[in-house]
Each structure stands twice: as C-alpha cells, then as structure tokens.
Amino acid sequence: xxxxxxxxxxxxLSWGVWAIMAKLIxxxxxxxxxxxxxxLGILPVMLALGVSKKLSTTGNRVRGxxxxxxGGALACVGNVxxxxxxNRGGKAAMIVPLTALYPLVTILLAMLLLKERLNRIxxxxxxxxxxxxxxxxxxxxxxxxxxxxxxxxxxxLLWGAAGFLQKLSTNHISGEFSTLCxxxxxxxxxxxxxxxxxxxxxxxxxxxxxxxxxxxxxxxxNFAILVAFASQGHASIITPLTALYPVVSVPIAIFFLDEKIxxxxxxxxxxxxxxxxxxxxxxxxxxxxxxxxxxxxxxxx
Numbered sequence: 001x002x003x004x005x006x007x008x009x010x011x012x013l014s015w016g017v018w019a020i021m022a023k024l025i026x027x028x029x030x031x032x033x034x035x036x037x038x039x040l041g042i043l044p045v046m047l048a049l050g051v052s053k054k055l056s057t058t059g060n061r062v063r064g065x066x067x068x069x070x071g072g073a074l075a076c077v078g079n080v081x082x083x084x085x086x087n088r089g090g091k092a093a094m095i096v097p098l099t100a101l102y103p104l105v106t107i108l109l110a111m112l113l114l115k116e117r118l119n120r121i122x123x124x125x126x127x128x129x130x131x132x133x134x135x136x137x138x139x140x141x142x143x144x145x146x147x148x149x150x151x152x153x154x155x156x157l158l159w160g161a162a163g164f165l166q167k168l169s170t171n172h173i174s175g176e177f178s179t180l181c182x183x184x185x186x187x188x189x190x191x192x193x194x195x196x197x198x199x200x201x202x203x204x205x206x207x208x209x210x211x212x213x214x215x216x217x218x219x220x221x222n223f224a225i226l227v228a229f230a231s232q233g234h235a236s237i238i239t240p241l242t243a244l245y246p247v248v249s250v251p252i253a254i255f256f257l258d259e260k261i262x263x264x265x266x267x268x269x270x271x272x273x274x275x276x277x278x279x280x281x282x283x284x285x286x287x288x289x290x291x292x293x294x295x296x297x298x299x300x301x
Contacts, residue, residue, distance in 0.1 A: 004233030007175075007224045008241050014221035016248020021214040023253070028207040029200075034214065035079050036193040039186055041215025045223060046183050055177040064172030065181050071165030072185025078158030080193075104130065105160020106239040110167065116234045125278025128271050129240035132247075135268030163239050166222075167229045175227035182226065183219055221245075244272045 025034055049055070057064065107126065110116045118126060169178040221242070228238050247269060253259040261269075 002231070002233075004228040004231040004238065007228035007231060008233065008238050011221045011224035011228065011238075011242040012245050013248055014217045014224060015242065015245035016252065018214055018217035018221060019245060019249040020252050020257075021210050021217060023257075025207060025210045025214065028204065029211060030197070031082075032080065032193050032197055033199060034211055035076075036190040037199075037208075037211045038215030038218060039190040040208075041212040041217070042183050042186055042219040044216065045219035046180060049176050049180040049183075049223070052176045054174050055180065056174045057172065057177070058174065059172035061173060064169045064178060067165045067169035068173070068178045068181035069185050071162040071169065072182040073189075074158045074162040074165065075182075076185055076189035078155040078162065080189075081158065082155040102156045102159035102163070103133070103239040103243045105157055106163035106167075109160065109164040110234065110239075113164075114167070118237070121278050122237060125275045126237070126240050128275035128278065129244055132268045132272040132275060133240075133243055135264050135271065166226055170226055170230035175223070175230035178230070179219075179223040179226045182222060240275070244275065247272045 022034070029037065166178065166182060169181070173181075225238060225242050228242075250261060250265060250269060254261060
C-alpha cells in the first residue's frame, strides 16, 4: 500500500469520527462556539508536532509556511461563513449538503495549476466519489438548482482553495511542519470568536469532552492528509478520497447510535467503496512507458 494511501485512510477515519462527535454535541453549543472550543482538541496535536524532528524544509520555507497559514485561515473563514449561513433560518439548512462538494474546487485547481492528470480508472473513481458525496449529503432534488447554491459558494470556494493551498505547502515544507502552521491559524480565530460571542453560562462536562474530541480528530485528519500530500500523493485523488468520510460515520451511526439509512445512502456507500478501489489504482511502470510514447495522454504515477 502506498504511503500516501495509508495516511489518506487515517484522514478518512479521523474525519468519520469527527462527524460523529459533531452530531453528539448537537444543540448544546452553537456552531461558532463549537468551532472556537474545538481548539482545545487541536492544541495537543500542535504540541506533539512542535517537538517533532520532522519539521523540515524541502523548498522555499517562507512560501511553504505562508501557504499553510493561508490555507488554515481560509478554512476558518469558510467555517465562519458556513455557520453564519446556518443561522439564517430553515432554508439555510440546505447549505450543509451543498458545501460538502468543495473537493470539486480543489480538483479543478490541482488539474489547472499543478497540471495533475488522472488515468482513466482514477478518473472514474473521482467521478464516483463525487456522486457518492452527492448521495450522502444532498437530500433534495433541487439541491444543485436552488438559490441556496449561490449562498453555499463562499464556503465551497474557501474550503476548496484551502485544500489546494495545503497541497502547495507540502511542496516546500514537510507534512508535519505544514500541519503545524495550518492548525496555528485556528487559534487566533478561536480567540476572535470568543471575544465577539461569549460562552453560555453553563456547559456540561460531556459537551467539553465531545468538543475537544471533535477538535482532536479534525486536527488528526488534517495532519494525515498533509502527510499524504507530502508523500507524493496528488490532491486530485486524495481530496475526493478523504471527503468520503461518511463511509465511516454512517456505519458508526447505524451500529452505535441506532440510526437508519435509506436506499439512497446505501447506494452512496457502495459507490464510495468502488471509488476508493479505483482511485488507488496507480499506473504501472510498463503502462507508464507506453504512455510516455503517446503524446495524447499523461497519467498519474
């Protein structure tokens, strides 16, 4: 199994658990407070990274740090916009599924600016993963055509650009260093949120536990995906692959939270598993030689 794939699976698992933590928090905290307090769980990952011996530089150090910080900042702003949209009322709830389509932006940026290419099987896998994301998240047929898509474009673009900047940063600094810088952007964002919106008078201990776990698994997932990028993984493959975390969270919800799924979600799970198999199918050396002889195609290795 390629190193980038192992780390991608860890990101997938981490974000799958993170989604369950968010569900367990429920209405105990507002979305903005969850975003701010999750920094408690992010700090241990940052501290562990801070003493790591792998905070190395492989290219332009300043550019790598800048890309990572900018990616973290964009992710935070995207979260803030996302939560503000949710506070507008019932119709704004359609923002939740639509913003899950942010990998489209990262894929397009990687293919346009980094000249990344997919072989045919991987291209099919990427398309299947996007269909699976749609089935997991978009529950109304008018999802893509509704007026709320325009509102959702801000976090979609911000999160997609953040994913692209994550990939760029690992071209210059190690995955560990990049993760540390990326997560560092979340700390001042938490301070700004708490300064503008004081916490409730009472928060249950279990809520503190869940929100800390939420931040930890979010940070662990970001660390894993950045190491995957740094391990010669391509953003156009890793991003849709790790965005399939409902494959993890849905079974957990079914077996441990007694939730049910419909035919739509079942089809989504099957397509997600097929997409994982397809995305992991790299071009073999013999095929690469054949490809190099043909100027019409360029595939990932």
